[in-house]
Amino acid sequence: NANATQKDFLHISDFNKLTILNILDRAKEVKALIKSGDRTYLPFKGKTMAMIFAKPSMRTRVSFESGFYLLGGHAIYLGPNDIQMGKREETRDIARVLSRYNDIIMARVFAHQDILDLAKYATVPVINGLTDYNHPCQIMADALTIIEHVGQLEGIKVVYIGDGNNIVHSWLLLASVIPFHFVCACPKGFEPDEETAKRAQQAGVSKIEITNDPKEAVRGADVVYSDVWASMGQKEEAAQRRQVFQGFQVNEEIMKLAGRNAYVMHCLPAERGVEVTDGVIEAPNSIVFPQAENRMHAQNAIMLHVMGL
Ligand code: CP
Numbered sequence: 001n002a003n004a005t006q007k008d009f010l011h012i013s014d015f016n017k018l019t020i021l022n023i024l025d026r027a028k029e030v031k032a033l034i035k036s037g038d039r040t041y042l043p044f045k046g047k048t049m050a051m052i053f054a055k056p057s058m059r060t061r062v063s064f065e066s067g068f069y070l071l072g073g074h075a076i077y078l079g080p081n082d083i084q085m086g087k088r089e090e091t092r093d094i095a096r097v098l099s100r101y102n103d104i105i106m107a108r109v110f111a112h113q114d115i116l117d118l119a120k121y122a123t124v125p126v127i128n129g130l131t132d133y134n135h136p137c138q139i140m141a142d143a144l145t146i147i148e149h150v151g152q153l154e155g156i157k158v159v160y161i162g163d164g165n166n167i168v169h170s171w172l173l174l175a176s177v178i179p180f181h182f183v184c185a186c187p188k189g190f191e192p193d194e195e196t197a198k199r200a201q202q203a204g205v206s207k208i209e210i211t212n213d214p215k216e217a218v219r220g221a222d223v224v225y226s227d228v229w230a231s232m233g234q235k236e237e238a239a240q241r242r243q244v245f246q247g248f249q250v251n252e253e254i255m256k257l258a259g260r261n262a263y264v265m266h267c268l269p270a271e272r273g274v275e276v277t278d279g280v281i282e283a284p285n286s287i288v289f290p291q292a293e294n295r296m297h298a299q300n301a302i303m304l305h306v307m308g309l
Pocket residue numbers: 056057058059060061130138267268269
């Protein structure tokens with residue numbers, strides 16, 4: 001089993017279906033324990049985690065830090081000005097030094113190569129807290145949320161509307177392991193990475209569609225998913241993207257086409273009135289806050305898994 005030797009959590013598709021489902025089951029279990037108020041389960045006791053952030057964060061920082069603490073550990077926040085990966089010193093030096101102080105490293109970076117380098121040189125597990133390429137912890141939390149609300153992930157239809165970005169890549173990589181119907185509706189020129197899409201299609205596990213027609217895409221959706229049109233690192237393109245992405249807003253009209261049973265999801269932070277309307281986020285079928293909460297529970301289970309606990 002290749003998964004037994006998987007030190008890091010960098011891409012969902014590095015793991016097989018059984019392992020992913022086991023991590024999600026573990027997340028449910030530990031979530032129930034934490035929510036019951038039980039504070040006697042302390043698997044991270046005596047352990048420390050270094051958290052490197054080259055980009056801003058609210059959910060990722062707080063969910064990792066609180067989650068690690070709730071299970072007995074201590075997390076250290078290293079912000080954009082602290083480490084300055086590749087600028088103040090080389091990634092391979094950072095990886096080896098941090099491995100000598102910490103039991104685990106979590107990092108949010110720009111270039112995907114940075115997380116690959118960190119993992120290569122670190123002797124402790126490295127967890128991907130978002131790169132320009134993907135965001136696996138987010139999509140694990142999303143999968144947990146869907147299982148809780150829809151009842152299952154297998155066989156459902158998830159329709160993502162917006163930019164073919166890091167979130168989409170993680171959806172595609174999940175779809176190459178777990179069978180469901182994934183549709184990405186994006187403007188022409190903003191499709192996800194071709195190789196990643198092809199790889200997910202060739203895995204033959206899920207039905208994958210990339211389209212430029214959100215109205216057609218959304219029919220029969222169980223989940224309609226939105227994310228910002230300009231990701232971190234693209235904020236100077238925001239104004240221009242607002243023009244190009246007209247018609248790709250998740251709004252009342254789109255949700256009407258999706259049907260009464262469709263849930264709304266958004267990884268947050270959201271720009272209300274831009275990629276998603278205020279009304280849609282506040283609607284009863286919006287599960288964005290349970291989704292945000294599940295970041296912590298999914299990540300706790302991911303950390304337990306890679307640490308062999
Ligand atoms: N969804 C998410 O990763 O949020 P932050 O950028 O606030 O961490």
